[in-house]
Amino acid sequence: MIRILFVCHGNICRSPMAAYVMRDMVDKAGLSDQFIIDSAATSREEIGNPVYPPARRKLAEHGIACEGHAARQLRSSDYDQYDLLIGMDHANIRNMQRMCGGDPDDKIQLLLDYTDRPGQEVADPWYTGNFEATWRDVEDGCRGLLQQCCNC
Numbered sequence: 001m002i003r004i005l006f007v008c009h010g011n012i013c014r015s016p017m018a019a020y021v022m023r024d025m026v027d028k029a030g031l032s033d034q035f036i037i038d039s040a041a042t043s044r045e046e047i048g049n050p051v052y053p054p055a056r057r058k059l060a061e062h063g064i065a066c067e068g069h070a071a072r073q074l075r076s077s078d079y080d081q082y083d084l085l086i087g088m089d090h091a092n093i094r095n096m097q098r099m100c101g102g103d104p105d106d107k108i109q110l111l112l113d114y115t116d117r118p119g120q121e122v123a124d125p126w127y128t129g130n131f132e133a134t135w136r137d138v139e140d141g142c143r144g145l146l147q148q149c150c151n152c
Helices: 014-028 053-061 090-100 131-150
Strands: 002-008 035-041 084-087 108-110
Touching: 002 014, 002 090, 002 131, 014 035, 014 053, 014 131, 053 131, 084 090, 084 131, 090 108
Parallel strands: 002 035, 002 084, 084 108
Antiparallel strands: none
């Protein structure tokens, strides 16, 4: 079982998009029984909120539903419960390391490290309004992550 937690600032745009895209890819690959996928926030400001409407519309454009999501905050115990904690940007990574008490097992990674653009950040649509750029980043990152996780 591969357990992946996607993390962004508020858990209403990028990290839930990544979680739902990854679940969709895993389902289509017939690997659903081999993965646990979830998402979380580094902040508390959106706790309990659903996926942000423009992010929900972007997922729907690609046939991916996201009903039932409620933003939650990252817990230090998540570090032990997940194999990978995938952040969307460098600020997420710093906050994740602080909240988890470090990263002794090298589980905390940037999503775009699984692409040909390592070290780069997933575009933040909260500030840019460009959900298409975020979609492309998330899709590329999830595709590369899936390939690395299962060599498929």
